[in-house]
Amino acid sequence: xxxxxxxxxxxxxxxxxxxxxxxxxxxxxxxxxxxxxxxxxxxxxxxxxxxxxxxxxxxxxxxxxxxxxxxxxxxxxxxxxxxxxxxxxxxxxxxxxxxxxxxxxxxxxxxxxxxxxxxxxxxxxxxxxxxxxxxxxxxxxxxxxxxxxxxxxxxxxxxxxxxxxxxxxxxxxxxxxxxxxxxxxxxxxxxxxxxxxxxxxxxxxxxxxxxxxxxxxxxxxxxxxxxxxxxxxxxxxxxxxxxxxxxxxxxxxxxxxxxxxxxxxxxxxxxxxxxxxxxxxxxxxxxxxxxx
Amino acid sequence: xxxxxxxxxxxxxxxxxxxxxxxxxxxxxxxxxxxxxxxxxxxxxxxxxxxxxxxxxxxxxxxxxxxxxxxxxxxxxxxxxxxxxxxxxxxxxxxxxxxxxxxxxxxxxxxxxxxxxxxxxxxxxxxxxxxxxxxxxxxxxxxxxxxxxxxxxxxxxxxxxxxxxxxxxxxxxxxxxxxxxxxxxxxxxxxxxxxxxxxxxxxxxxxxxxxxxxxxxxxxxxxxxxxxxxxxxxxxxxxxxxxxxxxxxxxxxxxxxxxxxxxxxxxxxxxxxxxxxxxxxxxxxxxxxxxxxxxxxxxxxxxxxxxxxxxxxxxxxxxxxxxxxxxxxxxxxxxxxxxxxxxxxxxxxxxxxxxxxxxxxxxxxxxxxxxxxxxxxxxxxxxxxxxxxxxxx
Numbered sequence: 001x002x003x004x005x006x007x008x009x010x011x012x013x014x015x016x017x018x019x020x021x022x023x024x025x026x027x028x029x030x031x032x033x034x035x036x037x038x039x040x041x042x043x044x045x046x047x048x049x050x051x052x053x054x055x056x057x058x059x060x061x062x063x064x065x066x067x068x069x070x071x072x073x074x075x076x077x078x079x080x081x082x083x084x085x086x087x088x089x090x091x092x093x094x095x096x097x098x099x100x101x102x103x104x105x106x107x108x109x110x111x112x113x114x115x116x117x118x119x120x121x122x123x124x125x126x127x128x129x130x131x132x133x134x135x136x137x138x139x140x141x142x143x144x145x146x147x148x149x150x151x152x153x154x155x156x157x158x159x160x161x162x163x164x165x166x167x168x169x170x171x172x173x174x175x176x177x178x179x180x181x182x183x184x185x186x187x188x189x190x191x192x193x194x195x196x197x198x199x200x201x202x203x204x205x206x207x208x209x210x211x212x213x214x215x216x217x218x219x220x221x222x223x224x225x226x227x228x229x230x231x232x233x234x235x236x237x238x239x240x241x242x243x244x245x246x247x248x249x250x251x252x253x254x255x256x257x258x259x260x261x262x263x264x265x266x267x268x269x270x271x272x273x274x275x276x277x278x279x280x281x282x283x284x285x286x287x288x289x290x291x292x
Numbered sequence: 293x294x295x296x297x298x299x300x301x302x303x304x305x306x307x308x309x310x311x312x313x314x315x316x317x318x319x320x321x322x323x324x325x326x327x328x329x330x331x332x333x334x335x336x337x338x339x340x341x342x343x344x345x346x347x348x349x350x351x352x353x354x355x356x357x358x359x360x361x362x363x364x365x366x367x368x369x370x371x372x373x374x375x376x377x378x379x380x381x382x383x384x385x386x387x388x389x390x391x392x393x394x395x396x397x398x399x400x401x402x403x404x405x406x407x408x409x410x411x412x413x414x415x416x417x418x419x420x421x422x423x424x425x426x427x428x429x430x431x432x433x434x435x436x437x438x439x440x441x442x443x444x445x446x447x448x449x450x451x452x453x454x455x456x457x458x459x460x461x462x463x464x465x466x467x468x469x470x471x472x473x474x475x476x477x478x479x480x481x482x483x484x485x486x487x488x489x490x491x492x493x494x495x496x497x498x499x500x501x502x503x504x505x506x507x508x509x510x511x512x513x514x515x516x517x518x519x520x521x522x523x524x525x526x527x528x529x530x531x532x533x534x535x536x537x538x539x540x541x542x543x544x545x546x547x548x549x550x551x552x553x554x555x556x557x558x559x560x561x562x563x564x565x566x567x568x569x570x571x572x573x574x575x576x577x578x579x580x581x582x583x584x585x586x587x588x589x590x591x592x593x594x595x596x597x598x599x600x601x602x603x604x605x606x607x608x609x610x611x612x613x614x615x616x617x618x619x620x621x622x623x624x625x626x627x628x629x630x631x632x633x634x635x636x637x638x639x640x641x642x643x644x645x646x647x648x649x650x651x652x653x654x655x656x657x658x659x660x661x662x663x664x665x666x667x668x669x670x671x672x673x674x675x676x677x678x679x680x681x682x683x684x685x
Contacts, residue, residue: 040503044371045510057511065501067374068510070397073367076359080329080368081501083355084375087326093503111367114360 171240181223213262319450399434421657559591628681
């Protein structure tokens with residue numbers, strides 16, 4: 001698929017004039033997720049950058065109904081909405097969660113696990129900018145090892161939680177990573193998820209320009225480096241068992257990725273080597289699972 | 293009696309032996325909810341089990357949802373209700389505490405969810421006894437609150453609560469005391485389905501989450517919008533008094549059973565009136581009978597609707613009474629009994645206002661016998677109201 005084929009989709013569900021920062025990859029990602037889902041969709045948007053992008057009453061940047069639940073309850077709220085639609089004979093309407101990583105990896109994780117266990121029929125999209133960026137960049141359990149945030153000023157001492165593997169362990173129909181750095185892959189995965197029933201989860205890597213310390217015209221470039229360095233591999237897991245690695249494969253050293261961001265500028269060589277070892281081990285494990 | 297036995301006991305339209313919990317489940321079933329998220333907790337679990345049993349037998353056409361916590365139960369209830377379907381759930385004690393944040397969210401969303409709460413002590417330490425502190429602690433959450441004395445009243449009030457909640461667009465909580473009501477078996481008239489269908493119209497709200505409309509809920513608002521929204525909730529609470537009165541009157545016309553928002557039991561010419569809520573009312577009735585037999589002019593005011601507090605009715609009912617004795621089966625440390633405080637506030641400034649005595653009776657589930665209440669009445673008559681909480685047992 002060529003970029004221009006969907007750059008101006010007829011399903012323009014996210015309106016211009018929304019409140020995202022200039023160059024925001026969150027908004028760009030949401031635009032394409034929503035365009036792929038189309039108008040027969042309801043969104044659940046917890047407090048997050050996406051809630052700000054959705055806009056203040058009485059306005060909304062989205063052309064679909066939006067329910068904003070509490071931060072920790074997106075998957076539970078989406079379950080209730082799903083069941084009400086089912087009870088009303090509206091099984092064809094998609095329920096999509098547009099949540100941040102704080103609302104997913106951290107405070108919303110309990111109800112997400114429960115919704116996955118029940119295999120509730122929803123598409124859960126985590127816009128993963130690796131921290132609480134809407135409150136000024138503090139660490140979440142998605143913040144990577146050594147990254148500096150407002151609450152980890154000396155760099156985070158522990159590794160990023162592996163959400164996709166945890167969700168895959170729930171044996172949900174579909175769990176996948178994607179990023180706006182590779183839009184055709186992202187749109188394909190949304191469309192694939194849309195065609196399935198049950199719990200489907202996408203984690204989208206969203207470089208946060210302000211929180212990561214990235215120039216406002218470099219978000220896509222950084223997202224691509226994340227994939228090319230193996231920091232954020234693109235892959236899919238179906239029914240918790242069938243792994244598929246998507247292009248492009250890991251081809252660059254992690255240093256190429258780290259040096260584009262302010263949050264990593266304090267790292268010494270030993271720390272960079274630590275990260276390289278972690279990434280290499282993760283990549284090898286993924287390749288093994290994809291071969292299996 | 294377990295759930296399958298309770299289900300086998302009878303069908304709608306029969307007079308059967310039911311616990312308060314099973315009466316609540318019947319009230320819910322007859323109200324035809326479409327989504328029921330629910331989580332087990334003692335002593336509420338028999339409500340859950342009978343509902344899931346009805347559902348498994350094909351007698352309850354609803355989406356049953358069993359999430360990992362009461363928090364997620366209420367989180368699921370709210371958007372389900374906003375999508376335009378009737379929603380029921382039930383909880384108790386710690387479960388209600390865990391829901392606290394979302395109770396505010398539900399009333400803010402104007403979602404007319406109906407929930408039964410079985411009043412149980414709040415930890416720590418752990419305990420499983422009747423105590424109303426759990427629901428009293430939710431009095432500022434914007435929920436309508438009923439307190440029921442019997443299994444029959446519990447069943448009837450679930451159905452009435454849907455009428456009231458949906459007419460004013462506020463959620464409603466039906467409170468029943470642990471064990472005294474939740475587990476006591478009583479003969480209960482289960483109304484026929486067509487009778488309930490006539491009483492409770494199909495839920496069809498003006499605003500719904502619908503892809504055909506594009507309406508949303510929850511987006512951030514300005515100070516002015518928030519202010520007006522709180523005022524609107526206040527206005528709805530105000531209308532809820534009349535709505536609850538009408539719902540009860542019309543139920544009485546259909547079934548012969550009405551309860552009022554307050555009930556005055558042998559209050560004619562009474563110089564001492566007991567005021568309480570829930571299962572304590574049954575005990576107080578017996579105490580009043582004993583006092584009357586002993587020649588004392590005593591009565592009982594049962595408060596059935598706690599939120600909104602029917603202040604005008606309370607002032608009218610207690611005008612000219614010399615002593616009012618409030619029995620609180622709840623405790624707010626640092627102040628005392630909540631109902632006592634609310635009654636003091638409600639009657640303040642009345643000409644010849646009663647002396648209002650507040651006793652903490654039955655806190656933690658300790659037994660309060662009719663004889664004890666007779667003693668409390670004598671004590672209240674003979675002394676001035678105390679400035680401090682009075683612990684009695």
